[in-house]
Amino acid sequence: MSKHHVITRINGEQVEFLTDPGTSLLSALRDQLGLTGSKEGCNNGNCGACNVVLNGELVNSCCVLAVEINGAELTTIEGVADGDNLHPLQQSFINDAALQCGICTPGFIVAAKALLEREPDADEARIRHWLAGNLCRCTGYDKIVQAVLDAAPEMRAAARA
């Protein structure tokens, strides 16, 4: 089976790699590129633990083929913080105790960021609707929803600045 050459931008950096045509983006990120922040919970698009943003769209990286990201722009959980400065969502998740085991946290943060960037005024109902594609089994969602609500004002202020 011949490998495909992929050139892409991940978290602002140009990345090149070879991949089998059947390899998922999640597998390429984790097994080849050392980006293990995206998690595998189901490998069929049900849980959202592997959420990444591909050309501005929130996707489950387990349901995208690695060859599909040739020429694309990708943001993973590893690209959410600005160096040592945590993103407001990352800070609010810590402050609000919005994680317990933490395995679903990267997916929730990537998904919530995608929501607030397009809908900065999302209310509780909208947040719950948007995050229905992300499963958490520890928190009962209460503190996750609160953390997203708490991060929104700071994100709105940053967007205006």
Added chain:
Amino acid sequence: MTTIERPAYKVIGSRPVRPDGVEKVTGKAQYAADPRPQGVVFGKILRSPHAHARIVSIDTSEAERHPGVLGIVTAADFPQAEDKVQDLGEGAVNLRELSDNILASEKVLYRGHAIAAVAAASPHEAEAAAQKIRVEYEVLTPVTNVLDAMREDAPLLNETRHTKMMGGQHSERPSNIAAYNQFKAGDADAGLAESDLVVEREFTTSMVHQGYIEPQSSTASWNADGTITIWTSTQGAFVVRAQVAEVLRIPVARIKVIPMEIGGGFGGKIPIYLDPVAALLSKKSGRPVKLSMNRTEVFEGTGPTSGTVISVKAGAKDGKLHAVQATLRYEAGAYPGSPVGAGAMTMLAPYDLEHVEIHTFDVVVNKPKTSAYRAPGSPAAAFAMESVVDELARTLKIDPLQFRLNSASKEGTKQVTGVPFARIGNEEVLNTAMTHPHYTAPIEGPYRGRGVASGYWFNGGMQSSVVVAVNPDGTVNLVEGSTDIGGTRASLAMQLAETLSIPYDAIRPIVADTDSIGHNDVTGGSRTTVASGMAVYQAGQDVIREMSSRAARLWSVTPEDVSYEDGVFHCLKDSTKELTFKELAAQGARTGGPIAGRASLVARGAGGAFGTHIVDVEVDPGTGKTTILRYTAVQDVGTAIHPSYVEGQIQGGVVQGIGWALNEEFVYDENGRMLNSSFLDYRMPTALDVPLIDAVIVEVPNPGHPYGVRGVGEVPIVPPLAAIANAVADATGHRFTQLPLSPRRLIEELDGGD
């Protein structure tokens, strides 16, 4: 928050950020599937397509020739395990059954039962090679339902198994009923006969899964010197080490288990499945081997909790619960060991009553071997009991919380085991619920209703071991061995900060591997903040004793002449002499060497705890959908070390209970094949399915703990099943006795009732 008689604390009760927070929100935290030791290769397990079959032969020759294959393992590669029962952590384990559940030898007992494993250079090659292993089966009739399995003519999972009766005798005939037990007090028949009202019903719950988001994963390296290193997802690294040592017949000290960050467990990550297989594959291939489950393997091949059929006959007299007769039948799965005993011992815990008779049956069926799931055994039993209590109260036109208060257990009340309760917070919880604005608010509108229910869990103690090292700059390393699933590094560091009177930020807690700290039992039974907290307290006292003697040496007085208060050591002989914790920490080398404290203990005095939940629902009679409108969970936690994580435990437990009540179930076809082994079809609650959960903390300190802590994590999953069923009964006028209350069931029963 309702607090009873608590001392003033400085750190306990505050809400600092958790030590592992940044690593987890940035994706840097390392979970079991993340590490890539140099040269790592990948394993794949071959699993049974049949629920019940004899293995006639296994031919691996074709698979061995598959390109990229580096090793194949079957049960024949395990040393012959002894047919003996041993306590290897939370509860007893039969070693042969443990070994057979990891790789089947003679029979497969459930679909998904592991048979063989392949290591290859890539996951795809391993998977392709596993499909080339030829297994010849003699397919047998499966039995997947507890009542069917109990019939005398049922197909037997094990022809040599006889029912273990009370007192140790065994039944004459072989049976799928692995064990029978009974609990008796007073005279239940007479108690029921003299009751003002008797309600009798039978309840059914389905097998459900813990649903942790991280599938099991284990990476093992069989090293050149004969030692084994295992990176794994577990609730108890020492239990993994003990079980791998038993299965592989290797001395414990040669195995090092590195507990990775764990992506949820809820009891399901206490048993081992992959670890010894990965180790043997590594031995054969000469490479580190990574074995990870996919979601279907997690559903079909790991331990969920029991489906149950529970009959209850209960009588009320003078407005109180008076007599109960109950029969509990629990599915154990493929091997004995359901939590039916815990069901019997918890279901009547909220009540003080005279006449009790409970019969319990532990029954094997052709489904995965069950494992612990949050308050194992208690939720199903509470569903039955609390539904009947609700019906008694409503029929008698007594407020259901008032009825519970009339009958409430308290300090000194005898449990069904005959052991009296120590100080418990049952009445405080009920009183807090009764006066909560949720309960006093009206509930109005068609097809809307309110339900309440109570629940109990024992909470565990068991063994813990910690080391506290004081650094010359006054910071402290807390080395512990309890896996941190939900924030225990924070809760233990906070207790140490309180004990040492130093800032929380000065303490760095780490969860060590099995080479680096003494034995610690599993993170389970809501024990870690309690028991490892006791160890932390004792180790902190040890540090203060040691530092007092160092100060005494500096001041040329005896240690008894040194006192420690608010972070400062004082000389009682000379009030001008004092040293802060930090100043004295810097004097280690001058006063006798590095300063450390330690504690190893078996924790006694873990405090049982109660919760009472209030839920409002709306049922759509057209679609059968039940919507949770409002939910309030009141719980006695003893002392809330970190209130945010206490609330989080309660909220998380409630939502698991909502899933159990409304949607979750293992669906099987007649051949014992699970039909919904994906997250899409095994429908766990999403953020959209639940409202904000109001967690109300009651603090009745546990007298058995230095800071009054009771376990928190398990109680909250106990009441929701009955609370929701009681609310649906209030909304529809129809008493549902089978879970889940899925839309289909609601429509069928409501239409049938018309």
